[in-house]
Amino acid sequence: MSSLNLTLRVWRQKGANGEGKFVDYRLNDVSTDSSFLEMIDLLNNDLESKGEEPIAFDHDCREGICGACSMFINGQPHGPERGTTACQLHMRSFEDGATIVIEPWRARPFPVIKDLVVDRSAFDRIIAAGGYISAKTGSAPDANAIPIAKQDADLAMDAATCIGCGACVAACKNASAMLFVSAKVSQFALLPQGRVERATRVRNMIDQMDTEGFGNCTNTGACEAECPKEISLANIARLNREWIRSNFVLG
Amino acid sequence: MILDSKAPTGPIEKSWDDHRFNLKLVNPANKRKYSIIVVGTGLAGASAAATLAELGYHVKSFCIQDSPRRAHSIAAQGGVNAAKNYPNDGDSVYRLFYDTVKGGDYRAREANVYRLAQVSNNIIDQCVAQGVPFAREYSGMLANRSFGGAQVSRTFYAKGQTGQQLLLGAYSALMRQVHEGRVDLYPRTEMLDVVVEDGKARGIITRDVVTGKVESHAGHAVCLATGGYSNAFFLSTNAMACNVTAAYRAYKRGAFFANPCFTQIHPTCIPVAGEHQSKLTLMSESLRNDGRVWVPKERGDKRRPTSIPEGERDYYLERRYPSFGNLVPRDVASRAAKAVCDEGRGVGHSGLAVYLDFADAIKRDGRAAIEARYGNLFHMYAKITGEDPYSTPMRIFPAPHYTMGGLWVDYNLMSTIPGLFVLGEANFSDHGANRLGASALMQGLADGYFVIPYTIGPYLDSLARDNDMGLNPDAAAFKTTQKEATDRITKMMNINGKQTVDDFHKKLGRIMWDNCGMSREAEGLKGAIEQIPKLREEFWNDVSVTGTPGEFNQVLEKAGRVADFLEFGELMCRDALTREESCGGHFREEHQTEENEARRDDENFTHVAAWEHKGDDQEPTRHQEALEFEYVKLTQRSYK
Numbered sequence: 098m099s100s101l102n103l104t105l106r107v108w109r110q111k112g113a114n115g116e117g118k119f120v121d122y123r124l125n126d127v128s129t130d131s132s133f134l135e136m137i138d139l140l141n142n143d144l145e146s147k148g149e150e151p152i153a154f155d156h157d158c159r160e161g162i163c164g165a166c167s168m169f170i171n172g173q174p175h176g177p178e179r180g181t182t183a184c185q186l187h188m189r190s191f192e193d194g195a196t197i198v199i200e201p202w203r204a205r206p207f208p209v210i211k212d213l214v215v216d217r218s219a220f221d222r223i224i225a226a227g228g229y230i231s232a233k234t235g236s237a238p239d240a241n242a243i244p245i246a247k248q249d250a251d252l253a254m255d256a257a258t259c260i261g262c263g264a265c266v267a268a269c270k271n272a273s274a275m276l277f278v279s280a281k282v283s284q285f286a287l288l289p290q291g292r293v294e295r296a297t298r299v300r301n302m303i304d305q306m307d308t309e310g311f312g313n314c315t316n317t318g319a320c321e322a323e324c325p326k327e328i329s330l331a332n333i334a335r336l337n338r339e340w341i342r343s344n345f346v347l348g
Numbered sequence: 349m350i351l352d353s354k355a356p357t358g359p360i361e362k363s364w365d366d367h368r369f370n371l372k373l374v375n376p377a378n379k380r381k382y383s384i385i386v387v388g389t390g391l392a393g394a395s396a397a398a399t400l401a402e403l404g405y406h407v408k409s410f411c412i413q414d415s416p417r418r419a420h421s422i423a424a425q426g427g428v429n430a431a432k433n434y435p436n437d438g439d440s441v442y443r444l445f446y447d448t449v450k451g452g453d454y455r456a457r458e459a460n461v462y463r464l465a466q467v468s469n470n471i472i473d474q475c476v477a478q479g480v481p482f483a484r485e486y487s488g489m490l491a492n493r494s495f496g497g498a499q500v501s502r503t504f505y506a507k508g509q510t511g512q513q514l515l516l517g518a519y520s521a522l523m524r525q526v527h528e529g530r531v532d533l534y535p536r537t538e539m540l541d542v543v544v545e546d547g548k549a550r551g552i553i554t555r556d557v558v559t560g561k562v563e564s565h566a567g568h569a570v571c572l573a574t575g576g577y578s579n580a581f582f583l584s585t586n587a588m589a590c591n592v593t594a595a596y597r598a599y600k601r602g603a604f605f606a607n608p609c610f611t612q613i614h615p616t617c618i619p620v621a622g623e624h625q626s627k628l629t630l631m632s633e634s635l636r637n638d639g640r641v642w643v644p645k646e647r648g649d650k651r652r653p654t655s656i657p658e659g660e661r662d663y664y665l666e667r668r669y670p671s672f673g674n675l676v677p678r679d680v681a682s683r684a685a686k687a688v689c690d691e692g693r694g695v696g697h698s699g700l701a702v703y704l705d706f707a708d709a710i711k712r713d714g715r716a717a718i719e720a721r722y723g724n725l726f727h728m729y730a731k732i733t734g735e736d737p738y739s740t741p742m743r744i745f746p747a748p749h750y751t752m753g754g755l756w757v758d759y760n761l762m763s764t765i766p767g768l769f770v771l772g773e774a775n776f777s778d779h780g781a782n783r784l785g786a787s788a789l790m791q792g793l794a795d796g797y798f799v800i801p802y803t804i805g806p807y808l809d810s811l812a813r814d815n816d817m818g819l820n821p822d823a824a825a826f827k828t829t830q831k832e833a834t835d836r837i838t839k840m841m842n843i844n845g846k847q848t849v850d851d852f853h854k855k856l857g858r859i860m861w862d863n864c865g866m867s868r869e870a871e872g873l874k875g876a877i878e879q880i881p882k883l884r885e886e887f888w889n890d891v892s893v894t895g896t897p898g899e900f901n902q903v904l905e906k907a908g909r910v911a912d913f914l915e916f917g918e919l920m921c922r923d924a925l926t927r928e929e930s931c932g933g934h935f936r937e938e939h940q941t942e943e944n945e946a947r948r949d950d951e952n953f954t955h956v957a958a959w960e961h962k963g964d965d966q967e968p969t970r971h972q973e974a975l976e977f978e979y980v981k982l983t984q985r986s987y988k
Binding site: 112127128130131132134135136138139142144145146148149150151153155156157158159160161162163164165178180181185186187189210211214216217218220221224225226228229230231232233234235236237238239240241243244245246247250251253254257258260261284285288290291 | 395398399402413414415416417418420422423432434470472473474475476477478479481482483484485486487488489490506507509511512513516519520521523524526527533535558587588589621622623624625626627629630727728731732734797798801844846847848849850851892894895899900902903
């Protein structure tokens with residue numbers, strides 16, 4: 098185990114309407130075994146013991162699955178490692194003496210609440226608009242009544258892996274939520290249970306996505322490259338197909 | 349006070365059906381007149397909120413995360429049990445019931461557990477209908493695997509992300525109801541207290557963590573689905589925000605707290621790496637299906653694991669428990685790991701770890717097969733430790749993970765405060781003194797989808813009959829409780845001490861882990877009961893809570909939770925001290941067999957201990973609910 102001395106350049110913003118700015122902090126003796134968020138804990142503990150306000154940031158499970166953590170690290174959502182959330186990023190990925198720049202997600206539909214914390218409730222509203230199968234509790238047939246080809250189930254699972262962190266939006270020059278929406282639409286479009294409502298689902302979710310102010314997809318692929326769960330761009334193709342299909346069904 | 353479990357009598361196979369038939373129904377047209385508060389949006393909370401709304405009730409759903417989808421159920425990995433018997437290997441509702449009662453070391457209510465086993469099958473049906481992408485066979489049928497402590501394959505799974513997929517299913521059902529206008533959603537909102545008036549739960553006090561605004565919410569019933577309290581240990585596998593506040597506040601308002609010392613220390617977690625550590629990471633115990641647990645035979649053997657020849661390894665679980673081997677239940681596996689480390693045979697730089705080795709499985713099934721089964725777990729392990737588990741054994745060590753204890757509830761999931769219901773991990777429920785793998789998801793969803801929607805009916809109906817339907821968030825009880833919550837925040841903000849909230853949390857965690865952790869003895873527990881109040885006093889004199897109360901203030905949030913842990917930890921120790929036996933996850937040094945196995949005392953402790961708060965300056969009272977076993981015969985658990 099070795100340790101690092103670092104300079105952290107962190108976005109500080111008092112509240113949604115406050116003006117933000119970068120503030121530099123020196124932080125010494127950071128264990129290379131610690132996670133990125135534990136490194137921020139260390140800084141925050143220093144700040145708190147001096148009576149200063151710590152850096153606000155969203156985090157919870159610290160296992161890469163809840164999707165709470167959301168920060169730009171040196172210009173990349175969740176930092177430099179592929180397929181890794183900020184909480185799973187470890188300090189052994191950084192060099193001694195480095196300056197690390199930390200910012201919140203930057204996208205209009207994700208307004209800053211404070212420092213690195215943003216409001217991602219737009220994602221919840223997109224799900225509320227149609228990201229479900231309307232199966233009331235108690236109405237289900239036996240679980241094995243409808244066989245599902247393993248390859249379809251596996252593809253649905255790959256899409257369902259999305260943790261809703263918003264890195265795709267943050268990475269996209271258009272702040273598009275297409276990867277997020279396509280993951281949910283794909284999951285259900287691949288399963289027989291999801292096909293009943295497929296046309297209205299895709300229509301309603303896309304309408305909500307537009308209402309929230311997310312941009313369109315221009316096939317850059319930054320979302321896929323930065324997605325900590327490596328959700329495939331092929332889902333966006335499926336989303337487009339589903340949407341076109343819905344136009345024939347719904348007119 | 350006599351604790352009436354309201355558990356039905358008569359043939360156990362019929363008891364839930366009979367009970368449901370006898371429950372008062374709420375007329376469909378009247379349902380919309382009721383407003384139900386559900387706190388927490390994990391598996392239990394989200395499924396309850398969605399289902400109650402589907403039935404026509406008006407629901408207010410609260411969570412502390414920015415989205416209900418982030419509740420800690422999301423981190424559950426391994427799977428969910430059900431008695432489907434699809435693999436045709438001899439499973440049945442009765443066997444799942446039997447295994448769960450036995451696995452819990454005979455400290456759970458039979459009727460509850462039977463019901464859980466019965467509805468387990470409905471859960472799988474429901475989740476599949478929602479589009480949960482469970483693993484499947486090439487036939488298109490659902491796949492199953494065996495899981496810690498079970499000799500049948502009854503666990504349904506979605507890669508190593510079963511909790512995530514089940515939660516997203518419940519979350520999507522919840523969001524559908526939000527869209528329909530039947531659920532009002534309050535994310536980033538923390539419950540600070542429960543409001544009790546005329547002996548009934550009338551609502552809750554909350555703080556909007558973005559604006560700092562403290563508010564009152566009235567409801568005809570309050571359901572707490574606020575999870576467990578493993579974070580009392582500071583280091584645990586629980587998410588950072590998991591806390592005991594909602595449950596503990598309810599306890600202080602009159603809800604009894606049952607078996608607080610029943611905590612589960614999970615055997616397969618990534619060991620502590622250093623002082624910087626903020627939490628521990630679980631590696632699903634499904635890994636024990638293929639991994640073999642071992643330590644060197646010689647103490648202090650510092651060779652690399654791959655350099656230690658087969659003959660110099662001690663596969664101690666296979667040696668001690670030949671019939672269950674690496675699949676012994678969690679409590680047994682954890683204690684065995686502690687025992688070999690205590691002997692000085694632990695591995696890694698701390699000496700507090702054992703190996704979990706996949707070399708044989710990879711040789712047998714090929715790397716691709718192992719990758720397909722555990723890819724995401726191996727990936728996570730490599731991220732955290734910087735080691736490649738395909739080429740070198742994992743190092744694992746037990747860590748606090750789940751709490752079987754919780755608020756006491758009757759068969760209807762109602763606490764000792766009428767109108768206050770408790771669901772999921774937050775209640776003391778169905779797992780007795782030890783929970784079997786893949787049973788937490790089952791219980792959370794059972795409570796939310798298939799139990800509370802029925803069992804809440806009679807209470808709601810009684811309100812109408814008693815002409816007690818008013819909702820009045822301006823009533824005196826709300827005003828007083830809200831003022832108390834606000835005063836507490838003000839008091840905390842004004843301490844301006846020198847130590848951080850985490851400093852205190854770490855100190856408490858140390859006391860709890862050393863004295864009320866994997867093994868406990870009277871001296872240590874008595875010491876902890878003396879130390880904790882001192883630490884509490886220090887907290888209230890020297891903690892530093894920065895910022896202001898009227899804004900997004902994560903330090904203040906944390907301070908409130910740690911303040912409650914500082915009281916609750918003492919209750920855990922008291923319960924551990926008074927339970928003079930070893931059972932399940934509760935191991936008392938004084939009560940063990942010559943082979944170091946847990947020794948139960950069925951004569952004196954076949955009961956639930958339910959604690960009643962008597963005031964801040966008084967010791968709590970220990971009540972007992974006797975447990976009767978008509979179907980499962982009490983035996984010394986043996987996995988040999």
